[in-house]
Amino acid sequence: MSDEPRGALAERFRRLIRQTGPISLARYMGESNAHYYNTRDPLGASSREDAGDFITAPEVSQIFGELIGVWLADIWTRAGRPDPVHYVELGPGRGTLAVDALRSAARFGLRPQVHFVEGSQALRRVQQQAVPGAVHHHDLSGLPGDGPILFAANEFFDALPIRQLVRTGDGWRERMVGLDRDDLVYVSGAQPMDAALPAELHDAAEGTVIETCPAAAAIIREMARLLAAQGGAALVIDYGARSLQPGETVQALRAHQKLGIFDAPGEADLTAHVDFAALAAAAHGQGARLLGIEEQGAWLRALGIDARTEALARAAPAKAQLLARQRERLVADDQMGQLFKVMGLAAPGWPDGAGFPA
Numbered sequence: 001m002s003d004e005p006r007g008a009l010a011e012r013f014r015r016l017i018r019q020t021g022p023i024s025l026a027r028y029m030g031e032s033n034a035h036y037y038n039t040r041d042p043l044g045a046s047s048r049e050d051a052g053d054f055i056t057a058p059e060v061s062q063i064f065g066e067l068i069g070v071w072l073a074d075i076w077t078r079a080g081r082p083d084p085v086h087y088v089e090l091g092p093g094r095g096t097l098a099v100d101a102l103r104s105a106a107r108f109g110l111r112p113q114v115h116f117v118e119g120s121q122a123l124r125r126v127q128q129q130a131v132p133g134a135v136h137h138h139d140l141s142g143l144p145g146d147g148p149i150l151f152a153a154n155e156f157f158d159a160l161p162i163r164q165l166v167r168t169g170d171g172w173r174e175r176m177v178g179l180d181r182d183d184l185v186y187v188s189g190a191q192p193m194d195a196a197l198p199a200e201l202h203d204a205a206e207g208t209v210i211e212t213c214p215a216a217a218a219i220i221r222e223m224a225r226l227l228a229a230q231g232g233a234a235l236v237i238d239y240g241a242r243s244l245q246p247g248e249t250v251q252a253l254r255a256h257q258k259l260g261i262f263d264a265p266g267e268a269d270l271t272a273h274v275d276f277a278a279l280a281a282a283a284h285g286q287g288a289r290l291l292g293i294e295e296q297g298a299w300l301r302a303l304g305i306d307a308r309t310e311a312l313a314r315a316a317p318a319k320a321q322l323l324a325r326q327r328e329r330l331v332a333d334d335q336m337g338q339l340f341k342v343m344g345l346a347a348p349g350w351p352d353g354a355g356f357p358a
Protein backbone atom coordinates (compact mmCIF):
# COMPACT_ATOMS: atom_id res chain seq x y z
CA MET A 1 0.00 0.00 0.00
CA SER A 2 2.93 2.35 0.59
CA ASP A 3 3.93 4.60 -2.31
CA GLU A 4 7.55 4.39 -1.21
CA PRO A 5 9.85 1.44 -1.71
CA ARG A 6 10.72 -0.54 1.42
CA GLY A 7 13.54 1.11 3.33
CA ALA A 8 12.72 4.59 1.99
CA LEU A 9 11.96 5.90 5.47
CA ALA A 10 15.28 4.56 6.79
CA GLU A 11 17.03 6.37 3.95
CA ARG A 12 15.17 9.59 4.77
CA PHE A 13 16.28 9.34 8.43
CA ARG A 14 19.90 8.78 7.33
CA ARG A 15 19.82 11.81 5.05
CA LEU A 16 18.24 13.96 7.74
CA ILE A 17 20.79 12.92 10.37
CA ARG A 18 23.72 13.48 7.99
CA GLN A 19 22.43 16.97 7.27
CA THR A 20 21.28 18.14 10.69
CA GLY A 21 22.80 15.79 13.26
CA PRO A 22 21.13 13.29 15.62
CA ILE A 23 17.33 13.40 16.02
CA SER A 24 15.31 12.68 19.15
CA LEU A 25 13.95 9.19 19.75
CA ALA A 26 10.47 10.77 19.95
CA ARG A 27 10.82 12.10 16.42
CA TYR A 28 12.13 8.76 15.17
CA MET A 29 9.29 6.86 16.84
CA GLY A 30 6.60 9.36 15.84
CA GLU A 31 7.53 9.39 12.17
CA SER A 32 8.12 5.64 12.02
CA ASN A 33 4.72 4.84 13.54
CA ALA A 34 2.88 7.44 11.45
CA HIS A 35 4.26 5.77 8.32
CA TYR A 36 3.62 2.30 9.70
CA TYR A 37 -0.04 2.82 10.65
CA ASN A 38 -0.84 4.95 7.64
CA THR A 39 0.16 2.26 5.18
CA ARG A 40 -1.40 -0.93 6.55
CA ASP A 41 -3.81 -2.75 8.84
CA PRO A 42 -1.29 -4.26 11.26
CA LEU A 43 -3.67 -6.36 13.34
CA GLY A 44 -3.90 -10.09 12.99
CA ALA A 45 -3.96 -13.43 14.74
CA SER A 46 -0.69 -15.30 15.09
CA SER A 47 -2.34 -18.55 14.05
CA ARG A 48 -3.14 -17.47 10.49
CA GLU A 49 -0.90 -16.94 7.47
CA ASP A 50 -1.32 -13.27 6.36
CA ALA A 51 -1.44 -12.73 10.06
CA GLY A 52 -0.48 -9.12 10.66
CA ASP A 53 2.16 -7.91 13.09
CA PHE A 54 0.45 -8.09 16.47
CA ILE A 55 -2.86 -8.99 18.08
CA THR A 56 -4.86 -7.01 20.61
CA ALA A 57 -7.45 -7.97 23.23
CA PRO A 58 -10.54 -7.00 21.19
CA GLU A 59 -9.20 -9.13 18.32
CA VAL A 60 -8.70 -12.07 20.71
CA SER A 61 -12.28 -12.19 21.98
CA GLN A 62 -15.60 -10.37 21.56
CA ILE A 63 -16.02 -10.54 25.34
CA PHE A 64 -13.34 -7.88 25.84
CA GLY A 65 -15.32 -5.19 24.01
CA GLU A 66 -18.61 -6.43 25.43
CA LEU A 67 -17.43 -5.95 29.00
CA ILE A 68 -16.16 -2.46 28.18
CA GLY A 69 -19.64 -1.72 26.83
CA VAL A 70 -21.19 -3.08 30.04
CA TRP A 71 -18.86 -0.92 32.16
CA LEU A 72 -19.71 2.23 30.21
CA ALA A 73 -23.45 1.51 30.26
CA ASP A 74 -23.31 0.83 34.01
CA ILE A 75 -21.59 4.09 34.95
CA TRP A 76 -23.79 6.04 32.51
CA THR A 77 -26.92 4.49 34.03
CA ARG A 78 -25.85 5.36 37.58
CA ALA A 79 -25.00 8.90 36.40
CA GLY A 80 -28.69 9.30 35.46
CA ARG A 81 -28.62 8.26 31.78
CA PRO A 82 -27.61 11.69 30.41
CA ASP A 83 -28.50 12.42 26.79
CA PRO A 84 -26.90 13.39 24.45
CA VAL A 85 -23.82 11.31 25.25
CA HIS A 86 -20.74 10.58 23.13
CA TYR A 87 -18.55 7.51 22.75
CA VAL A 88 -15.02 8.59 21.83
CA GLU A 89 -12.45 5.92 21.07
CA LEU A 90 -8.78 6.72 20.53
CA GLY A 91 -6.90 4.55 18.02
CA PRO A 92 -9.78 2.14 17.28
CA GLY A 93 -7.75 -0.21 15.04
CA ARG A 94 -10.24 -2.28 13.06
CA GLY A 95 -13.19 -0.92 15.04
CA THR A 96 -13.71 -4.29 16.70
CA LEU A 97 -13.78 -3.00 20.27
CA ALA A 98 -16.30 -0.32 19.29
CA VAL A 99 -18.59 -2.83 17.55
CA ASP A 100 -18.60 -5.18 20.55
CA ALA A 101 -18.87 -2.42 23.16
CA LEU A 102 -21.65 -0.54 21.36
CA ARG A 103 -23.65 -3.74 20.82
CA SER A 104 -23.56 -4.65 24.49
CA ALA A 105 -24.14 -1.03 25.65
CA ALA A 106 -27.26 -0.84 23.47
CA ARG A 107 -28.80 -3.68 25.49
CA PHE A 108 -28.82 -1.28 28.44
CA GLY A 109 -30.28 1.54 26.37
CA LEU A 110 -26.96 3.36 25.83
CA ARG A 111 -26.78 4.46 22.17
CA PRO A 112 -24.14 7.20 22.05
CA GLN A 113 -22.94 9.22 19.10
CA VAL A 114 -19.66 7.65 17.97
CA HIS A 115 -16.38 9.48 17.41
CA PHE A 116 -13.05 7.96 16.42
CA VAL A 117 -9.70 9.69 16.93
CA GLU A 118 -7.52 8.04 14.31
CA GLY A 119 -4.42 9.12 12.43
CA SER A 120 -4.22 6.30 9.88
CA GLN A 121 -6.02 6.64 6.56
CA ALA A 122 -5.85 2.88 6.02
CA LEU A 123 -7.48 2.13 9.37
CA ARG A 124 -10.07 4.90 8.99
CA ARG A 125 -11.45 3.01 5.98
CA VAL A 126 -11.67 -0.24 7.95
CA GLN A 127 -13.34 1.59 10.89
CA GLN A 128 -15.91 3.24 8.62
CA GLN A 129 -16.97 -0.20 7.41
CA ALA A 130 -17.23 -1.52 10.95
CA VAL A 131 -19.15 1.45 12.40
CA PRO A 132 -20.73 3.36 9.49
CA GLY A 133 -22.04 6.26 11.58
CA ALA A 134 -18.73 7.10 13.26
CA VAL A 135 -17.25 10.59 12.87
CA HIS A 136 -13.45 10.70 12.47
CA HIS A 137 -11.17 13.21 14.18
CA HIS A 138 -7.44 13.86 14.01
CA ASP A 139 -7.28 14.85 17.67
CA LEU A 140 -9.52 15.79 20.58
CA SER A 141 -9.90 19.44 19.65
CA GLY A 142 -13.00 19.09 17.48
CA LEU A 143 -15.19 16.93 19.73
CA PRO A 144 -18.73 18.11 20.41
CA GLY A 145 -19.18 20.21 23.55
CA ASP A 146 -22.80 19.27 24.23
CA GLY A 147 -22.78 16.25 26.52
CA PRO A 148 -20.79 13.80 28.60
CA ILE A 149 -18.07 11.77 26.91
CA LEU A 150 -17.39 8.07 27.40
CA PHE A 151 -13.78 7.51 26.34
CA ALA A 152 -12.15 4.19 25.48
CA ALA A 153 -8.55 3.59 24.41
CA ASN A 154 -6.97 0.15 24.05
CA GLU A 155 -3.30 -0.10 23.06
CA PHE A 156 -3.32 3.51 21.88
CA PHE A 157 -1.00 5.16 24.42
CA ASP A 158 1.76 2.56 23.94
CA ALA A 159 2.13 3.66 20.31
CA LEU A 160 2.80 7.32 21.14
CA PRO A 161 6.36 8.63 20.76
CA ILE A 162 8.50 8.50 23.89
CA ARG A 163 11.65 10.31 24.98
CA GLN A 164 14.50 8.52 26.67
CA LEU A 165 17.04 9.98 29.06
CA VAL A 166 20.21 8.05 29.79
CA ARG A 167 22.67 8.37 32.67
CA THR A 168 26.11 8.78 31.07
CA GLY A 169 29.51 9.27 32.70
CA ASP A 170 28.82 13.02 32.34
CA GLY A 171 25.36 12.96 33.92
CA TRP A 172 21.92 12.65 32.34
CA ARG A 173 21.53 13.20 28.59
CA GLU A 174 18.70 12.78 26.11
CA ARG A 175 19.09 9.60 24.11
CA MET A 176 19.18 10.48 20.43
CA VAL A 177 19.26 8.61 17.15
CA GLY A 178 22.48 9.09 15.17
CA LEU A 179 24.52 7.24 12.56
CA ASP A 180 27.43 4.84 12.72
CA ARG A 181 28.44 4.71 9.05
CA ASP A 182 25.06 3.73 7.53
CA ASP A 183 23.53 2.23 10.66
CA LEU A 184 21.04 4.05 12.84
CA VAL A 185 22.32 3.89 16.44
CA TYR A 186 21.69 5.48 19.82
CA VAL A 187 23.91 8.44 20.67
CA SER A 188 23.85 10.75 23.69
CA GLY A 189 22.66 14.32 23.25
CA ALA A 190 25.05 17.17 23.95
CA GLN A 191 22.84 19.00 26.47
CA PRO A 192 22.99 18.10 30.17
CA MET A 193 19.49 16.99 31.26
CA ASP A 194 20.05 16.52 35.00
CA ALA A 195 17.65 19.31 35.88
CA ALA A 196 14.79 17.36 34.23
CA LEU A 197 15.11 14.44 36.67
CA PRO A 198 13.96 13.95 40.24
CA ALA A 199 16.78 14.23 42.79
CA GLU A 200 16.76 10.53 43.69
CA LEU A 201 17.85 9.67 40.16
CA HIS A 202 20.79 12.06 39.92
CA ASP A 203 23.29 9.44 41.01
CA ALA A 204 21.73 6.46 39.20
CA ALA A 205 24.15 3.91 37.74
CA GLU A 206 25.70 4.73 34.39
CA GLY A 207 23.54 3.32 31.60
CA THR A 208 20.24 3.75 33.48
CA VAL A 209 17.46 4.75 31.08
CA ILE A 210 14.26 6.66 31.88
CA GLU A 211 11.36 6.95 29.46
CA THR A 212 8.74 9.69 29.38
CA CYS A 213 5.87 10.25 26.98
CA PRO A 214 5.00 13.94 26.60
CA ALA A 215 2.36 13.12 23.95
CA ALA A 216 0.53 10.75 26.31
CA ALA A 217 0.53 13.36 29.08
CA ALA A 218 -0.84 16.01 26.72
CA ILE A 219 -3.65 13.74 25.47
CA ILE A 220 -4.73 12.52 28.91
CA ARG A 221 -4.78 16.13 30.16
CA GLU A 222 -7.13 17.03 27.32
CA MET A 223 -9.35 14.01 28.05
CA ALA A 224 -9.50 14.96 31.73
CA ARG A 225 -10.27 18.57 30.92
CA LEU A 226 -13.23 17.45 28.74
CA LEU A 227 -14.46 15.09 31.48
CA ALA A 228 -14.37 17.88 34.05
CA ALA A 229 -16.14 20.30 31.69
CA GLN A 230 -18.79 17.99 30.16
CA GLY A 231 -19.07 14.94 32.43
CA GLY A 232 -18.31 11.36 31.51
CA ALA A 233 -15.80 8.61 32.16
CA ALA A 234 -12.79 6.97 30.54
CA LEU A 235 -11.19 3.55 30.29
CA VAL A 236 -7.53 3.46 29.27
CA ILE A 237 -6.16 -0.04 28.74
CA ASP A 238 -2.57 -0.75 27.91
CA TYR A 239 0.52 -2.56 29.01
CA GLY A 240 2.85 -1.03 31.53
CA ALA A 241 3.48 -0.44 35.19
CA ARG A 242 1.42 1.36 37.81
CA SER A 243 4.37 3.63 38.51
CA LEU A 244 7.55 4.77 36.77
CA GLN A 245 10.28 2.13 36.68
CA PRO A 246 13.71 2.99 35.33
CA GLY A 247 14.49 0.86 32.30
CA GLU A 248 14.08 0.69 28.59
CA THR A 249 10.82 -0.76 27.27
CA VAL A 250 10.58 0.51 23.71
CA GLN A 251 10.31 -2.40 21.28
CA ALA A 252 9.62 -3.20 17.64
CA LEU A 253 7.27 -5.93 16.51
CA ARG A 254 6.76 -7.32 13.03
CA ALA A 255 4.91 -10.52 12.13
CA HIS A 256 4.64 -11.30 15.87
CA GLN A 257 8.45 -11.25 16.25
CA LYS A 258 10.54 -8.74 18.15
CA LEU A 259 13.24 -6.97 16.17
CA GLY A 260 15.65 -4.13 16.86
CA ILE A 261 13.97 -0.74 16.90
CA PHE A 262 16.30 0.52 14.12
CA ASP A 263 15.93 -2.59 11.92
CA ALA A 264 12.90 -1.57 9.86
CA PRO A 265 11.65 1.98 10.51
CA GLY A 266 8.06 2.41 9.35
CA GLU A 267 7.73 -1.34 8.70
CA ALA A 268 7.40 -2.52 12.31
CA ASP A 269 5.20 -1.38 15.20
CA LEU A 270 7.12 0.62 17.80
CA THR A 271 5.63 0.65 21.30
CA ALA A 272 6.69 1.36 24.87
CA HIS A 273 5.23 0.60 28.27
CA VAL A 274 2.70 3.11 29.54
CA ASP A 275 3.45 4.91 32.82
CA PHE A 276 0.01 4.81 34.46
CA ALA A 277 1.04 6.85 37.48
CA ALA A 278 2.10 9.69 35.18
CA LEU A 279 -1.22 9.48 33.31
CA ALA A 280 -3.22 9.44 36.54
CA ALA A 281 -1.32 12.46 37.89
CA ALA A 282 -1.82 14.39 34.64
CA ALA A 283 -5.57 13.60 34.67
CA HIS A 284 -5.91 14.54 38.33
CA GLY A 285 -4.24 17.87 37.60
CA GLN A 286 -7.11 18.71 35.22
CA GLY A 287 -9.84 17.82 37.70
CA ALA A 288 -10.72 14.27 36.65
CA ARG A 289 -11.25 11.61 39.29
CA LEU A 290 -9.10 8.46 39.27
CA LEU A 291 -11.41 5.45 39.75
CA GLY A 292 -8.53 3.01 39.87
CA ILE A 293 -5.74 1.21 38.06
CA GLU A 294 -6.39 -2.54 38.02
CA GLU A 295 -4.71 -5.49 36.35
CA GLN A 296 -6.60 -6.53 33.22
CA GLY A 297 -7.16 -10.09 34.45
CA ALA A 298 -8.67 -9.02 37.76
CA TRP A 299 -10.76 -6.31 36.12
CA LEU A 300 -12.21 -8.65 33.48
CA ARG A 301 -13.01 -11.24 36.13
CA ALA A 302 -14.76 -8.61 38.26
CA LEU A 303 -16.81 -7.57 35.22
CA GLY A 304 -17.92 -11.17 34.62
CA ILE A 305 -15.68 -12.69 31.95
CA ASP A 306 -16.12 -16.19 33.43
CA ALA A 307 -19.92 -16.16 33.31
CA ARG A 308 -19.91 -14.68 29.82
CA THR A 309 -17.44 -17.32 28.59
CA GLU A 310 -19.67 -20.06 30.00
CA ALA A 311 -22.79 -18.58 28.42
CA LEU A 312 -21.15 -18.43 24.99
CA ALA A 313 -19.85 -21.99 25.40
CA ARG A 314 -23.33 -23.27 26.30
CA ALA A 315 -24.72 -21.60 23.18
CA ALA A 316 -21.97 -23.07 20.97
CA PRO A 317 -20.51 -26.21 22.62
CA ALA A 318 -18.19 -26.87 19.65
CA LYS A 319 -16.42 -23.62 20.48
CA ALA A 320 -16.01 -24.27 24.21
CA GLN A 321 -12.26 -25.00 23.99
CA LEU A 322 -11.56 -22.01 21.78
CA LEU A 323 -13.51 -19.76 24.15
CA ALA A 324 -11.54 -21.10 27.11
CA ARG A 325 -8.25 -20.39 25.33
CA GLN A 326 -9.34 -16.86 24.43
CA ARG A 327 -10.37 -16.18 28.01
CA GLU A 328 -7.02 -17.52 29.22
CA ARG A 329 -5.15 -15.23 26.84
CA LEU A 330 -6.92 -12.17 28.28
CA VAL A 331 -6.76 -12.99 32.00
CA ALA A 332 -3.86 -15.37 32.75
CA ASP A 333 -0.99 -13.82 34.71
CA ASP A 334 1.62 -15.05 32.23
CA GLN A 335 -0.35 -13.74 29.26
CA MET A 336 -2.18 -10.38 29.18
CA GLY A 337 -3.76 -10.57 32.63
CA GLN A 338 -1.05 -8.97 34.73
CA LEU A 339 1.06 -6.80 32.43
CA PHE A 340 -1.97 -5.02 31.00
CA LYS A 341 -3.68 -2.46 33.24
CA VAL A 342 -7.11 -0.87 33.11
CA MET A 343 -7.27 2.73 34.31
CA GLY A 344 -10.66 4.28 35.03
CA LEU A 345 -11.30 8.02 35.18
CA ALA A 346 -14.51 9.92 35.75
CA ALA A 347 -15.81 13.44 35.90
CA PRO A 348 -16.19 14.93 39.37
CA GLY A 349 -19.70 14.04 40.55
CA TRP A 350 -19.86 10.87 38.46
CA PRO A 351 -20.20 7.54 40.31
CA ASP A 352 -17.45 4.98 40.94
CA GLY A 353 -16.73 2.42 38.23
CA ALA A 354 -17.31 -1.34 38.32
CA GLY A 355 -14.21 -3.51 38.75
CA PHE A 356 -12.14 -0.98 40.71
CA PRO A 357 -11.96 -1.88 44.39
CA ALA A 358 -12.68 1.25 46.43
Ligand code: SAH
Pocket residue numbers: 033037043056057058059090091092093094097117118119120123138153154155156159160
Ligand atom coordinates in the same frame (compact mmCIF):
# COMPACT_ATOMS: atom_id res chain seq x y z
N1 SAH B 1 -7.33 -0.16 19.73
C1 SAH B 1 -7.09 -1.09 18.64
C2 SAH B 1 -5.81 -0.79 17.83
C3 SAH B 1 -4.52 -0.66 18.57
S1 SAH B 1 -3.19 -0.23 17.48
C4 SAH B 1 -7.05 -2.50 19.19
O1 SAH B 1 -6.97 -2.66 20.41
O2 SAH B 1 -7.10 -3.45 18.41
C5 SAH B 1 -2.97 1.50 17.74
C6 SAH B 1 -4.07 2.38 17.15
O3 SAH B 1 -3.77 3.75 17.44
C7 SAH B 1 -4.22 2.32 15.64
O4 SAH B 1 -5.57 2.51 15.31
C8 SAH B 1 -3.34 3.48 15.18
O5 SAH B 1 -3.60 3.90 13.88
C9 SAH B 1 -3.69 4.51 16.23
N2 SAH B 1 -2.66 5.53 16.44
C10 SAH B 1 -1.37 5.33 16.77
N3 SAH B 1 -0.73 6.51 16.94
C11 SAH B 1 -1.65 7.47 16.72
C12 SAH B 1 -1.61 8.90 16.75
N4 SAH B 1 -0.48 9.55 17.05
N5 SAH B 1 -2.76 9.58 16.48
C13 SAH B 1 -3.90 8.93 16.19
N6 SAH B 1 -4.00 7.59 16.15
C14 SAH B 1 -2.89 6.86 16.40
